[in-house]
Amino acid sequence: MRDVIASEWLKLRSVRSTWWALGAAFFLMPLTGLLIGMNTSSDQLGNPSYDALDTLTGTAIVQFAFGVLGVLSISPEYGTGLIRTTFAAVPSRSRVIAVKAGLLAAVFAVAGTVISLVTFLVGQAALPAGLGVSLGDPGVLRAVFGAAFYMVFIGMFGFALGALIRHTQGALSVLMAVVFVIMGILPSLVPQSLQDSVAAYSFTGLGRSLIVVKPVDGVTTPLTALVLCLVYAAVVLVPAFILTNRRDP
Amino acid sequence: MIEAIGLTKRYGEKAAVNDLSFTVRAGQVTGFLGPNGAGKSTTLRMLLGLDRPTSGTALIDGRPYASLTRPLHTVGALLDASAFHPGRSARSHLRAIALSNGIGAARVDTVLDEVGLSSVAGRRAGGFSLGMKQRLGIAAALLGDPQLLIFDEPVNGLDPEGVHWIRTLMRDLAARGRTVFVSSHLMSEMQYTADHLVIVGRGRLIADKPLSDLIDSAAGTHLTIRTLPARRGELAAALEALDARVETRADDALAVRGTTPQEAGLLAHHRGIPLTELSIQRSTLEDAYMALTDDAVEYRAKEAV
Numbered sequence: 001m002r003d004v005i006a007s008e009w010l011k012l013r014s015v016r017s018t019w020w021a022l023g024a025a026f027f028l029m030p031l032t033g034l035l036i037g038m039n040t041s042s043d044q045l046g047n048p049s050y051d052a053l054d055t056l057t058g059t060a061i062v063q064f065a066f067g068v069l070g071v072l073s074i075s076p077e078y079g080t081g082l083i084r085t086t087f088a089a090v091p092s093r094s095r096v097i098a099v100k101a102g103l104l105a106a107v108f109a110v111a112g113t114v115i116s117l118v119t120f121l122v123g124q125a126a127l128p129a130g131l132g133v134s135l136g137d138p139g140v141l142r143a144v145f146g147a148a149f150y151m152v153f154i155g156m157f158g159f160a161l162g163a164l165i166r167h168t169q170g171a172l173s174v175l176m177a178v179v180f181v182i183m184g185i186l187p188s189l190v191p192q193s194l195q196d197s198v199a200a201y202s203f204t205g206l207g208r209s210l211i212v213v214k215p216v217d218g219v220t221t222p223l224t225a226l227v228l229c230l231v232y233a234a235v236v237l238v239p240a241f242i243l244t245n246r247r248d249p
Numbered sequence: 250m251i252e253a254i255g256l257t258k259r260y261g262e263k264a265a266v267n268d269l270s271f272t273v274r275a276g277q278v279t280g281f282l283g284p285n286g287a288g289k290s291t292t293l294r295m296l297l298g299l300d301r302p303t304s305g306t307a308l309i310d311g312r313p314y315a316s317l318t319r320p321l322h323t324v325g326a327l328l329d330a331s332a333f334h335p336g337r338s339a340r341s342h343l344r345a346i347a348l349s350n351g352i353g354a355a356r357v358d359t360v361l362d363e364v365g366l367s368s369v370a371g372r373r374a375g376g377f378s379l380g381m382k383q384r385l386g387i388a389a390a391l392l393g394d395p396q397l398l399i400f401d402e403p404v405n406g407l408d409p410e411g412v413h414w415i416r417t418l419m420r421d422l423a424a425r426g427r428t429v430f431v432s433s434h435l436m437s438e439m440q441y442t443a444d445h446l447v448i449v450g451r452g453r454l455i456a457d458k459p460l461s462d463l464i465d466s467a468a469g470t471h472l473t474i475r476t477l478p479a480r481r482g483e484l485a486a487a488l489e490a491l492d493a494r495v496e497t498r499a500d501d502a503l504a505v506r507g508t509t510p511q512e513a514g515l516l517a518h519h520r521g522i523p524l525t526e527l528s529i530q531r532s533t534l535e536d537a538y539m540a541l542t543d544d545a546v547e548y549r550a551k552e553a554v
Contacts, residue, residue: 003319003349011334014342015334017336077334080331080334082332082333084328084332088324089320091315248299
């Protein structure tokens, strides 16, 4: 197991796409936090429903960096045929895919947490005086970790798509289709009465639920959002595991 | 030792590999020969535990591949020369494979040196020429210093220097007692490198014989005998009396099958017939292959479609 971890860790480190994706997230998310903070009017000072954690909504942008990195951490192995070398070197495919998934989740968790924290600090500093909150305030730490969790979720969703579809362009297209089209447009296609709940259960809705401190309309509770993310992830990860063992690479 | 026992792989109705059994022994180069689409690559993938056989078994030293721990120490394989991430350096590519089997960085450098890629080890493999890619693939196969080596079409698309290098490498490995199993659709190539041949067509075994037996058994091997035109009829009759089959060729030489140069030479001597040529025309592996597949009528008929 240790051998496989060392091998996969080197694979992840030794391609530029990993660093590009993480670098983009490290740059873009704090930048959005900064811009949102700077553009927030001090008029919000008296608004009881104003949520200072809005500065973390950059997750909606950087989620793609994580999703794409998830896809790219496995699909090129299928595209080039390297996966056969990998499975010939380690015949236990479950072990290979578990190590890949675990390692990637750990990288996403560390990167996501650091990015969220930095974004939080930048965003709060950029907010007009009196609007900011501190990490010790109720729900704030949970929201920061919520944003990190959402990035891990999207990253692993991408990984599962890559392992299922085994084709980089195909997996990236499906990722975009799911996040943008299905999750973005679906709410407007269902009857009016269902729109709010469907929107709340979309990826973006769940991402929002995970980072709000002051509940607003159209979001579910952070706990429900967490559970739903795990369900969505399982829907693609479980078949990815089963099919990796069953299909000829 | 590699064993295939009744290996069968079906994709729907079509059998890519059909009840294939053979054994690959140590200390020699065994060629795995057959036209494109004969099921060679599928067979190799089944040997490596990658493709699951529909039925039958593949064994490496008597065990299924999947039961090997750190298999690179037992079997090294080159399946596809472009099986690497184009953005990863040659060294990182090999080190990642090596790490998965507990092989150290020093061995990676040794192997890089062996295949002549040391000077470009830090470069991204995507920019490699076909010959360099092939060397990188072979380096990966050599990492665990395995007893068994499997190469799928290793000379495909290589320049003469690359072809020569791979031939020499395979001969060296076999000379050091390694088991080398190499697939090819090029008969001339196998004639240079293989000691033993496993020949397949349409997923079925056609022959499993030493190269020399295959060539000798082929109908193409014959003697070419020339004499003075006046004595030709007499010589032909005398040879036929020895049960040899004699044909007079367009260039007036006799093509003789079913006798040896010694027999024919002595016969001519005893009869006082002067010979101007007595030579053996060895058939090529290609002749042998054509003769073999001629027998498999169904195969040829379908191939022609």
